[in-house]
Amino acid sequence: MLSEKQFKLLRFLLIHKDENFTQRQLAEQLDISLGAVNNLLKECKEKKWIGEENHLTDLGEEALAPYQVKNAIIMAAGMSSRFAPLSYELPKGLLQVKGERLIEREIKQLQEAGIEDITVIVGYLQEKMFYLAEKFGVKIVVNNDYYKYNNCSSLMLVRDQLSNTYICSSDNYFVENPFERYIYRGYYSTIFAEGDTDEYCSKEDSNHTIIDIQIGGTNTWAMVGHVYFDRAFSEKFVDILETEFKHEPYREQLWEDYYSRHVKELPLEARHYSADIVKEFDSLDELRQFDEHYLLNTNSEIIDNICKTLGCIASDIVNIKPLKDGLTNTSFSFDCLGKKYVYRHPGRGTENYIDRASEAASMEIAAKLKIDRTFVAMNKDEGWKISEFIPNAKQLDYDNWDDVAKAMELLRRLHQSGEKTDHSFDQFEGIDDFRQKLKASNRFEFDGLEELDKNVTVLKKLLQEDQAKKVLCHGDSYSPNFLLNEAGEMSLIDWEYSGMGDPAGDLGTFIGCSNYTVEEAEKVLEIYLQEVPDKKTKRHYFAYVSVTSYYWFLWALFQESVGKPVGEFLYIWYRYTKQYGQIALDLYFRTITFNTVPKVIIIHHKLKSCFRTITFNTVPKVRSRRRYFIRSFRTIIFNMVTKGNF
Secondary structure, rough: OOOOHHHHHHHHHHOOOOOOHHHHHHHHHHHOOOHHHHHHOOOOOOOOOOOOOOOOOOHHHHHHHHHHHEEEEEEEEOHHHHHHOHHOOOHHHHHEOOOEEHHHHHHHHHHHHOOOOOEEEEEOOHHHHHHHHHHHHHEEEEOOOOOOOHHHHHHHHOHHHOOOOOEEEEEEEEEOOOOOOOOOEOOOOOEEEEEEEEEEEEEEEEEEEEEEEEEEEEEEEEEEEEEEEEEEHHHHHHHHHHHHOHHHHHHHOOHHHHHHHHHOOOOOOEEEEOOEEEEEEEHHHHHHOOOOOOHHHHHOHHHHHHHHHHHOHHHHEEEEEOOOOOOOOOOEEEEEEOEEEEEOOOOOOHHOOOOOOHHHHHHHHHHOOOOOOOOOEEEEEEEEEEEEEOOOOOOOOOOOHHHHHHHHHHHHHHHHOOOOOOOEEEEEEEHHHHHEEEEEEOOOOOOOOOHHHHHHHHHHHHHHHOOOEEEOOOOOOOOHHHOOOOOOOOOOOOOOOOOEEEEEEHHHHHHHHHOOOOOHHHHHHHHHHHHOOHHHHHHHHHHHHHHHHHHHHHHHHHHHHOOOOOOOHHHHHHHHHHHHHHHHHHHHHHHHHHHOOOOOHHHHHHOOHHHHHHHHHHHHHHHHHHHHHOOHHHHHHHHOOOOOOO
């Protein structure tokens, strides 16, 4: 193993192989004393690493070999949502800065340093990165879990490649090439952050070895830019990565979190760079400060959409901030000409199940009825939308019954408006559609699904018999879509699922996303109906709680199949499908049985036969012909009633 001074000398002589240097010149170049250079030359000559003319020998090159960079890994799988809106259209690494794509500049800088073995890990919009393989000869590795886990999942895919390895981010911009062919020890690039920062920050000892890491700090060294793993670091880190990645919570962490837990076992140098050299852009505004002409060269359709709609130019669009992703779409806020707006970007794959023309037609009606006060413009073909931003907006609180009353008033206004569109929203059609999509993706098989599907099929037949009037419905009436401004005025936003349908569907969605008790659900119905519902009405609305919960349950499974997990809602909808389905079936059955089964027959038979059998034998066949055309009514009732009920 070489000392650090020996390494510096040999590396310098290798880089300047055909040049001659005096001892004084070497001292100046290596930043060590003349006496130290003299001793260093003697040591290296004794080991035959350098010749009499201070030229590197073959043995000297062999001594350097363990310090040679083997390869580079470029992380390019994530979406980089903080870089809205441009990251919605292409991976951040493909953004052009001062005429160059970020990742292309990085690849070229690595190759200029003599590093040819380069692997790019892709995920989000991965197909847009594939051309790099042919253009630059890099290897492509696909991370299909990019949407579920953090960058540690990317390193897991290439853990067998980790050695003397550069770990790079596709979105860094290096003003000067920071890459080298030979490196003495592993390091993390750091820049001095003036003021407050939310980056990972290093604490180091007198030798610049990182001894601790904290998230955020003030006037400190922030860990920004590239990282170099030496062979010893890689071996230890891979063991830790393989062990901890087995645990689900750790999979959602950054690899830096793994490193910070084991920082004493994994020595890295904090290598200091000027902030003028290493650039990491976390927002469009930051990039603008570096490249003032950037927006003029983005070729961004999103920016063009905003400019055309609001009558502005690109430089008028400022203070862009990503908002929390919705279950279907991604959005960002921005300021323009003294007002604040929200741009809604449609999620990938939503065109498969959302009618944007229907959404646009409904939103125009909602704006006219002052149900949605935020609407500005929408493109019915592409699905993007611009709305006014509600400052200090508060979403509906399910536990605040004043909020609930306002929400129910908006739904009544919509349902009773008499407004119509040429579009419909039928949960049963949606169920059939998602059922087929999930079967095609092998996601329609698990314990308990058959029972859910069977009960909803029965409810469909019963609801059709109710013959409810079709009205304009919102279709997605849950808490985040009911927003209150500072004056307490409520707007109902996001009309993607709107269309003509059964008004009970809107109530079903509202309750199905609430986690209400049955008693609380009954209270919601009373507020909406402005009266206590009779059993016939209650069974109809509760049936729709089950049906809409099942629709959203299948929707959630589909979302997960295309890389958009929905979290706790999945189980809530599963549970409500079962719970309210059973309540509704019981209510339907009681009513039907009461009207069809004579009391005397039940009394006469109750000690001799099962109630299901009694019911089957007593319901007249002729009634089945009037009420049902496919299945015998008697059979339906027989299958609906469990033996245990008697």
